[in-house]
Amino acid sequence: xxxxxxxxxxxxxxxxxxxxxxxxxxxxxxxxxxxxxxxxxxxxxxxxxxxxxxxxxxxxxxxxxxxxxxxxxxxxxxxxxxxxxxxxxxxxxxxxxxxxxxxxxxxxxxxxxxxxxxxxxxxxxxxxxxxxx
Amino acid sequence: xxxxxxxxxxxxxxxxxxxxxxxxxxxxxxxxxxxxxxxxxxxxxxxxxxxxxxxxxxxxxxxxxxxxxxxxxxxxxxxxxxxxxxxxxxxxxxxxxxxxxxxxxxxxxxxxxxxxxxxxxxxxxxxxxxxxxxxxxxxxxxxxxxxxxxxxxxxxxxxxxxxxxxxxxxxxxxxxxxxxxxxxxxxxxxxxxxxxxxxxxxxxxxxxxxxxxxxxxxxxxxxxxxxxxxxxxxxxxxxxxxxxxxxxxxxxxxxxxxxxxxxxxxxxxxxxxxxxxxxxxxxxxxxxxxxxxxxxxxxxxxxxxxxxxxxxxxxxxxxxxxxxxxxxxxxxxxxxxxxxxxxxxxxxxxxxxxxxxxxxxxxxxxxxxxxxxxxxxxxxxxxxxxxxxxxxxxxxxxxxxxxxxxxxxxxxxxxxxxxxxxxxxxxxxxxxxxxxxxxxxxxxxxxxxxxxxxxxxxxxxxxxxxxxxxxxxxxxxxxxxxxxxxxxx
Numbered sequence: 001x002x003x004x005x006x007x008x009x010x011x012x013x014x015x016x017x018x019x020x021x022x023x024x025x026x027x028x029x030x031x032x033x034x035x036x037x038x039x040x041x042x043x044x045x046x047x048x049x050x051x052x053x054x055x056x057x058x059x060x061x062x063x064x065x066x067x068x069x070x071x072x073x074x075x076x077x078x079x080x081x082x083x084x085x086x087x088x089x090x091x092x093x094x095x096x097x098x099x100x101x102x103x104x105x106x107x108x109x110x111x112x113x114x115x116x117x118x119x120x121x122x123x124x125x126x127x128x129x130x131x132x133x
Numbered sequence: 134x135x136x137x138x139x140x141x142x143x144x145x146x147x148x149x150x151x152x153x154x155x156x157x158x159x160x161x162x163x164x165x166x167x168x169x170x171x172x173x174x175x176x177x178x179x180x181x182x183x184x185x186x187x188x189x190x191x192x193x194x195x196x197x198x199x200x201x202x203x204x205x206x207x208x209x210x211x212x213x214x215x216x217x218x219x220x221x222x223x224x225x226x227x228x229x230x231x232x233x234x235x236x237x238x239x240x241x242x243x244x245x246x247x248x249x250x251x252x253x254x255x256x257x258x259x260x261x262x263x264x265x266x267x268x269x270x271x272x273x274x275x276x277x278x279x280x281x282x283x284x285x286x287x288x289x290x291x292x293x294x295x296x297x298x299x300x301x302x303x304x305x306x307x308x309x310x311x312x313x314x315x316x317x318x319x320x321x322x323x324x325x326x327x328x329x330x331x332x333x334x335x336x337x338x339x340x341x342x343x344x345x346x347x348x349x350x351x352x353x354x355x356x357x358x359x360x361x362x363x364x365x366x367x368x369x370x371x372x373x374x375x376x377x378x379x380x381x382x383x384x385x386x387x388x389x390x391x392x393x394x395x396x397x398x399x400x401x402x403x404x405x406x407x408x409x410x411x412x413x414x415x416x417x418x419x420x421x422x423x424x425x426x427x428x429x430x431x432x433x434x435x436x437x438x439x440x441x442x443x444x445x446x447x448x449x450x451x452x453x454x455x456x457x458x459x460x461x462x463x464x465x466x467x468x469x470x471x472x473x474x475x476x477x478x479x480x481x482x483x484x485x486x487x488x489x490x491x492x493x494x495x496x497x498x499x500x501x502x503x504x505x506x507x508x509x510x511x512x513x514x515x516x517x518x519x520x521x522x523x524x525x526x527x528x529x530x531x532x533x534x535x536x537x538x539x540x541x542x543x544x545x546x547x548x549x550x551x552x553x554x555x556x557x558x559x560x561x562x563x564x565x566x567x568x569x570x571x572x573x574x575x576x577x578x579x580x581x582x583x584x585x586x587x588x589x590x591x592x593x594x595x596x597x598x599x600x601x602x603x604x605x606x607x608x609x610x611x612x613x614x615x616x617x618x619x620x621x622x
Binding site: 007009010011012013014017018019021022023024025026060061072073075078080083084085088089090091092093094095096097098099100101102103104105122123126129130 | 144145169170171173174177178180181244248249252253256284286287288290368369370371372385386436437439440441442444445471490491503504507508509510513526528529530531532533534535536537540550551552553556557
């Protein structure tokens with residue numbers, strides 16, 4: 001299965017901002033956040049199309065996301081994710097003595113998701129990573 | 134129907150205070166002047182909220198009375214030996230103030246969201262100091278605006294329109310018309326390119342035309358003109374970059390190098406490399422000229438600098454660049470604060486404890502040592518034994534290891550809406566929304582305080598977070614007094 005090493009950047013998007021203000025349980029929020037924007041050429045290298053599921057893995061975790069063809073390219077080998085629970089499970093918690101974890105510039109590997117792999121919604125993601133109280 | 138004008142928007146650090154809200158039967162029906170996020174908040178706030186306090190019993194969150202939830206929370210906090218109190222940036226200063234009193238009473242650690250936002254900026258400012266001003270000054274006087282590691286189009290959608298390039302200042306004109314002309318020119322260029330591609334017989338001519346239309350990589354001439362201009366520096370071409378006069382793409386984690394290269398160029402030193410951080414030295418040389426030539430420059434920086442490698446050192450380099458530039462011209466620097474009252478949380482914390490965030494009260498006096506007393510570090514080490522989260526969603530935004538330890542211990546949440554943290558909490562207090570259902574004070578990113586308005590009445594069962602915190606504080610004091618009586622016989 002093809003895979004690609006990228007530098008993962010997390011950040012704000014207007015849709016993420018609108019979604020979080022509308023409601024964290026809303027589909028609008030989920031669909032605007034559980035995504036990974038990938039350079040068009042990188043998508044071709046992975047052999048996947050816009051909208052398909054990819055698995056993004058770092059040293060800190062792994063998560064399934066919807067691949068989105070980046071409109072902000074070209075930015076080869078740089079992938080972008082909006083802030084949110086899906087990004088948080090794969091970023092580095094080390095703060096290097098500053099209090100601030102490393103949310104940007106994390107090394108990650110992207111690969112097409114397995115057939116049974118699906119993008120989890122908020123409740124499913126919380127259950128899968130943190131269990132249920 | 135009532136129209137309430139000059140309403141302050143409780144979403145981002147721009148704190149726009151020109152909103153007009155139409156209210157009918159205690160419901161917001163129309164929002165004018167707000168951005169997409171502001172409109173979304175005013176129109177959608179009622180969609181996903183619990184109306185009664187919840188306490189976890191047998192694994193399920195069940196509705197209880199406010200008094201029962203207060204008693205439960207006070208017990209959890211009073212019994213904890215190292216609780217954390219976190220959030221505070223999405224509520225008013227008055228609530229933060231009570232929160233700090235509570236932290237002192239229970240010997241906890243109080244931290245706000247700047248710890249995962251502009252905390253490194255605060256550390257750098259404490260180290261180096263910084264020259265700044267209000268957004269009003271920038272609106273009327275700034276002729277050069279740099280957004281570095283910041284994407285105002287998405288994170289502060291009205292920032293450019295209200296405070297920088299697209300606003301009509303007293304001494305500076307808006308560049309909105311110029312932007313529209315450039316859009317039109319861009320569309321024309323695209324049309325020409327498409328036409329050239331279609332006409333196969335004039336293929337060679339098309340190539341020549343494209344070559345003429347494509348600018349060689351150097352700074353555009355508009356940057357050397359007298360009028361207002363905007364430069365965006367970022368690791369990817371954001372939407373803000375599309376509307377800037379010039380966009381410089383820096384390699385991830387290389388901002389520090391670019392700042393220091395610019396400082397070297399200002400000192401007229403020669404750089405012995407072809408490029409720094411992915412930016413050719415010739416471009417940096419021209420950029421240094423542009424920075425020096427402006428009359429009033431401003432460097433807005435975002436979390437692109439604080440969250441990347443180098444963190445506080447990136448900001449230190451940025452502040453140092455601005456300090457150097459002030460030997461030649463007027464230049465100021467300002468962090469693009471995210472949550473609408475994160476600045477207020479820093480200010481209130483500094484008033485009451487002497488420190489802006491990550492304040493540890495466990496010794497009976499305030500201690501401040503980010504990296505040790507900041508909540509992500511405390512949680513990652515698994516040291517806290519209870520948490521009170523106010524107006525924030527750390528489960529959605531903290532790294533996994535920190536969240537694991539947060540949700541394993543008793544967790545109390547005060548938040549108007551259901552979010553990832555409240556789904557995993559042990560006690561949940563729905564509260565009135567500051568800036569919509571409750572009044573208060575918030576600080577804009579330039580440290581100007583603005584009043585938050587109450588435009589609708591909250592549900593009867595939802596008190597303000599300030600009231601809920603005050604009641605928890607009273608109950609904690611009562612419990613502690615009772616224990617003292619028992620201990621002393």
